Amino acid sequence: MLSKEIQTILEDAGKTGWVVEPEAKKLLSLAGLNVPRFTWATGWDQALQFAHAIGYPVAVKVVSPDILHKSDVRGVMVGIDTDEKLSAAFHHFSTLRGFAGMVVEEMVSGVELIIGAKVDYQFGPVILLGIGGTGVEIYKDRCLRMAPLDQKEAETMIKSLKARQLLEGHRGSKPVCVSALTHMLAGFSDLVMQLEDHIESIDLNPVMCSPDTCVIADARIMLHSKHAATAAGREP
Amino acid sequence: MNLQPLFKPKTMAVIGVSSTNDRHPANVIYNKNAHRYPINVFPVNTRGGVFQNEELITSVSALPQKIDLAVIAVRAEYVPDILAECIKAGVGSAAIISGGFAESGNTEIQDRLVAMAKEADFPFIGPNCLGIYAPAAVDTFFIPSERMLLPDPGNVALISQSGGILVDQMLKFSQEGIGLSMAVSIGNKALINELHLLEYLGNDPKAKVLAFYVEGFGKNEGREFVRAAGACPKPVVVLKAGKSPEGRQAVSSHTASMAGDYDVFSAALSQYGVVEAQNEIELASFCEALSCSARFTGCRVGIVTGSGGHGALAVDACTDHGLAVPSLPVPLQQELREQLSPSARVIASVSNPIDLTGSAGDEDFVVTVRRLSKTPEIDCIIVLMLPYLPGTSSDLGARLSQIYRQEGKPLIAYIPHIEKYGMLIEGFELNNIPVSPSIEGAVLMADAMRRCQRC
Numbered sequence A: 001m002l003s004k005e006i007q008t009i010l011e012d013a014g015k016t017g018w019v020v021e022p023e024a025k026k027l028l029s030l031a032g033l034n035v036p037r038f039t040w041a042t043g044w045d046q047a048l049q050f051a052h053a054i055g056y057p058v059a060v061k062v063v064s065p066d067i068l069h070k071s072d073v074r075g076v077m078v079g080i081d082t083d084e085k086l087s088a089a090f091h092h093f094s095t096l097r098g099f100a101g102m103v104v105e106e107m108v109s110g111v112e113l114i115i116g117a118k119v120d121y122q123f124g125p126v127i128l129l130g131i132g133g134t135g136v137e138i139y140k141d142r143c144l145r146m147a148p149l150d151q152k153e154a155e156t157m158i159k160s161l162k163a164r165q166l167l168e169g170h171r172g173s174k175p176v177c178v179s180a181l182t183h184m185l186a187g188f189s190d191l192v193m194q195l196e197d198h199i200e201s202i203d204l205n206p207v208m209c210s211p212d213t214c215v216i217a218d219a220r221i222m223l224h225s226k227h228a229a230t231a232a233g234r235e236p
Numbered sequence B: 001m002n003l004q005p006l007f008k009p010k011t012m013a014v015i016g017v018s019s020t021n022d023r024h025p026a027n028v029i030y031n032k033n034a035h036r037y038p039i040n041v042f043p044v045n046t047r048g049g050v051f052q053n054e055e056l057i058t059s060v061s062a063l064p065q066k067i068d069l070a071v072i073a074v075r076a077e078y079v080p081d082i083l084a085e086c087i088k089a090g091v092g093s094a095a096i097i098s099g100g101f102a103e104s105g106n107t108e109i110q111d112r113l114v115a116m117a118k119e120a121d122f123p124f125i126g127p128n129c130l131g132i133y134a135p136a137a138v139d140t141f142f143i144p145s146e147r148m149l150l151p152d153p154g155n156v157a158l159i160s161q162s163g164g165i166l167v168d169q170m171l172k173f174s175q176e177g178i179g180l181s182m183a184v185s186i187g188n189k190a191l192i193n194e195l196h197l198l199e200y201l202g203n204d205p206k207a208k209v210l211a212f213y214v215e216g217f218g219k220n221e222g223r224e225f226v227r228a229a230g231a232c233p234k235p236v237v238v239l240k241a242g243k244s245p246e247g248r249q250a251v252s253s254h255t256a257s258m259a260g261d262y263d264v265f266s267a268a269l270s271q272y273g274v275v276e277a278q279n280e281i282e283l284a285s286f287c288e289a290l291s292c293s294a295r296f297t298g299c300r301v302g303i304v305t306g307s308g309g310h311g312a313l314a315v316d317a318c319t320d321h322g323l324a325v326p327s328l329p330v331p332l333q334q335e336l337r338e339q340l341s342p343s344a345r346v347i348a349s350v351s352n353p354i355d356l357t358g359s360a361g362d363e364d365f366v367v368t369v370r371r372l373s374k375t376p377e378i379d380c381i382i383v384l385m386l387p388y389l390p391g392t393s394s395d396l397g398a399r400l401s402q403i404y405r406q407e408g409k410p411l412i413a414y415i416p417h418i419e420k421y422g423m424l425i426e427g428f429e430l431n432n433i434p435v436s437p438s439i440e441g442a443v444l445m446a447d448a449m450r451r452c453q454r455c
Helices: A004-013 A021-030 A044-054 A083-094 A151-159 A164-168 A178-195 B025-036 B076-088 B107-120 B163-176 B194-202 B221-231 B245-255 B262-271 B280-291 B308-320 B330-339 B362-373 B396-407 B419-429 B439-451
Strands: A038-041 A058-062 A076-080 A102-106 A111-120 A124-131 A142-146 A199-209 A214-216 A219-223 B011-015 B040-044 B069-072 B093-096 B131-134 B153-160 B180-185 B209-214 B236-240 B275-277 B301-305 B380-384 B411-414
Touching: A004 A021, A004 A219, A021 A038, A021 A219, A038 A044, A044 A058, A044 A083, A044 A102, A058 A083, A076 A083, A083 A102, A111 A178, A124 A151, A124 A178, A124 B262, A142 A151, A142 B262, A151 A164, A151 A178, A178 A199, A178 A214, B011 B025, B025 B040, B069 B076, B076 B093, B076 B107, B153 B163, B153 B194, B153 B280, B163 B180, B163 B209, B163 B280, B194 B209, B194 B221, B209 B280, B221 B262, B236 B262, B236 B280, B262 B275, B275 B280, B280 B439, B301 B308, B301 B362, B308 B380, B308 B439, B330 B362, B362 B380, B362 B396, B380 B439, B396 B411, B396 B419, B411 B439
Parallel strands: B011 B040, B011 B069, B069 B093, B153 B180, B153 B209, B209 B236, B236 B275, B301 B380, B380 B411
Antiparallel strands: A038 A102, A058 A076, A058 A102, A111 A124, A111 A199, A124 A142, A199 A214, A199 A219, B131 B180
């Protein structure tokens, strides 16, 4: 059963057809998945206050129901380490279409993975794990599996990636925390099973995996068309 | 739904038999079943007329016996009334051969058939299909007997959304000596689909391998299918069409199927241990390999050949399919060399692939295969036979098979499929050892024997 809070997020997003990043992260965090400390600042004071509270450097991202691919419009900036840079980012974002505020969040690092889900017409909910970041479509190093997944199946997925050496420690780098990753995959797959009737797809990209933990750095939830009031704001 | 009357009919009505056109599908179906199968067959046409010097029966209710299977080959718009009559008359099942339903946009008529059948718990196959062929039992394919080449009765069941692909596979099976237990063309699969057949054939003692040609599944049906296939104790092989965007379009106009996302399809199959064939050649190879009982875990192949080139191509193919061809331990190599005939001993390469060279005789192949069969470092043996080597004879197939029977190490043979090598090929096949007509095919067989275990 979906909690009341999760249902509210989905209902609110119905108008645009997808869940904007801060709401998506709130939903994921309600489901027990690991996201960075963040705030959705609609005004400048709020942004500044949060940046000071968590300390620089921070990552900032535009929030707009009209912008699905934030990096295409310079809507993502990382390593912001002064008030001036924060202010410049805020002003740039406020000129973008449909501006509805800014995400300010702590910086996270690690190997960039993508964890995705889609509800396939023939096979139902399917989970994807792959090498993430903006190069997802270039490397196409990914593995698909029908949900739900248990921890063991999640491990099988990790092992089947061509670039698994990046995760196991390569040329002196430390291996990432595999248990955090399998835990996240299994938890995510449980959530997807519950959201089956509501969603079309979910992209967690990137998920940052470090030797200590795995954190969802960005997230987008596309709603099933019957739950999306209009397709406005959707890009091809 | 009771599928027995459909797959094992004792009585049949063929509806749509023409009094004027003896090439009509219904006439072809009537004739072959009446003359060649142990079934009581009755010709029906609602418009009446004279057929083979007798009046055609004009309604299903007028049939003199209780009918197990009604084969319906009339125009789409007449099918609902005929089906209703069949249900009313207590017919056991139907095969609807006619086209002109969902595949041509007439989903409404098709939906009516499904609703009627569901309400009456009445099984029907199709529409837009060839129906059922079971050796020495029933044949609803509207293909004249003289144009078909029927495979030997055996243990592979073929299920296909496309009748044409099914018939082609049957031709291939008969050429490759692969035995068939049943062939079912399900067409638009409006009611009976892959899932029903998986369940039925899973319990059919005659079927040992289940092979499917699939264009697309209905909503969530792919999920149910792979789960059921994973739980089925028999190996399941699937060939998928509509992998590319262009192919998806073609599939949609063929059987009104949604081809769907191929990456998901392929991943779901492998997740549940279903063997995916990439093309019709692989499908035949996999079926032949899996119809033999040998299986192995591990991935280490021993290759025995009389030609270095054959060995090299086989190693490449093994590597492509994730199979290893490890060098044999040096003491074993020495031991092997000592056992070879003097002419082969000096020039043979005994590392792996083991190239016995053109100077090899039967005995060299026998000692090598026997030694490899006893070697724990090797999981499966591929013998690349060159039947034209002067030192070897046609007996070699039976002799190597004998070793397999004694030692139980999985063995696969490559032999060019030419009539004059028939005795050699039979020496293997009659002993349940798969024989491929190509080197690549032999490697595919090894891959299938390994993959059919759930990973």
